[in-house]
Amino acid sequence: MKLGVNIDHIATLRNARGGIEPNLIEAAKIALKEDILALTMHLREDRRHIKDNDLYEVKKLGAKINLEMAATKEIQQIALDLLPYSVCIVPERRQEVTTEGGLDVFGQKEYLKEFIKPLKEAGILVSMFIDADFKQVEASNYIGADYIELHTGCFSNAFEKGDFKIELEKLKSASKLAQNLGLKVNAGHGLNYENVYLMKEIDGLSELNIGHSIISKSIFVGLENAIKQMLELIK
Numbered sequence: 001m002k003l004g005v006n007i008d009h010i011a012t013l014r015n016a017r018g019g020i021e022p023n024l025i026e027a028a029k030i031a032l033k034e035d036i037l038a039l040t041m042h043l044r045e046d047r048r049h050i051k052d053n054d055l056y057e058v059k060k061l062g063a064k065i066n067l068e069m070a071a072t073k074e075i076q077q078i079a080l081d082l083l084p085y086s087v088c089i090v091p092e093r094r095q096e097v098t099t100e101g102g103l104d105v106f107g108q109k110e111y112l113k114e115f116i117k118p119l120k121e122a123g124i125l126v127s128m129f130i131d132a133d134f135k136q137v138e139a140s141n142y143i144g145a146d147y148i149e150l151h152t153g154c155f156s157n158a159f160e161k162g163d164f165k166i167e168l169e170k171l172k173s174a175s176k177l178a179q180n181l182g183l184k185v186n187a188g189h190g191l192n193y194e195n196v197y198l199m200k201e202i203d204g205l206s207e208l209n210i211g212h213s214i215i216s217k218s219i220f221v222g223l224e225n226a227i228k229q230m231l232e233l234i235k
């Protein structure tokens with residue numbers, strides 16, 4: 001299992017003062033020294049954390065970028081110009097604090113099938129951020145996605161309440177179906193140092209994308225150590 005480190009929260013903190021601290025590029029450099037697969041960055045429509053220029057500066061470091069994006073033409077153009085390693089298509093609502101649920105691929109499968117075509121043609125790996133729902137897995141396969149990223153928010157919430165078994169089973173079955181269909185499977189959202197070990201129970205997961213808990217821990221132990229500790233847990 002590989003790790004993608006989501007660095008959006010560093011940009012959120014930076015933007016709180018409108019200056020350059022904490023420096024996103026310094027953070028990216030520290031992260032890239034670790035054994036991670038990619039840096040995950042979400043270019044939101046309202047640019048509340050990552051800005052366009054951040055993407056290009058991080059790309060210049062030679063980083064593999066996993067670009068989280070809404071399925072809009074504006075962001076599609078940026079993706080085609082930036083040429084990240086992968087894109088993860090996510091739902092986006094202005095008012096949400098973070099991505100709150102999986103994308104409804106089933107409900108817009110013809111649109112998404114066309115939408116991802118140029119991205120795939122440009123050699124970008126395409127992932128769909130979905131709930132652990134068979135209908136969404138099958139729709140992701142239908143539209144030609146390379147990956148799904150299973151939304152682990154419900155699992156993480158259930159873990160906090162102490163009863164995660166049902167949610168973990170849902171993730172396992174959705175992952176199994178996806179892999180049987182030939183999709184690769186990632187997971188992310190709400191994963192932390194306490195619950196992440198359970199992801200090892202899901203066979204064949206390719207990558208975990210984790211942001212909030214790593215950046216939170218880095219306040220106390222530094223980014224390098226926070227990433228190292230997470231890598232140790234998912235080994």
Ligand code: PXP
Binds near residue numbers: 088129209211213
């Ligand atoms: N994966 C996706 C698609 C996300 O939208 C997010 C949140 O930006 C994450 C992973 C990381 O979630 P968290 O910050 O809770 O680790």
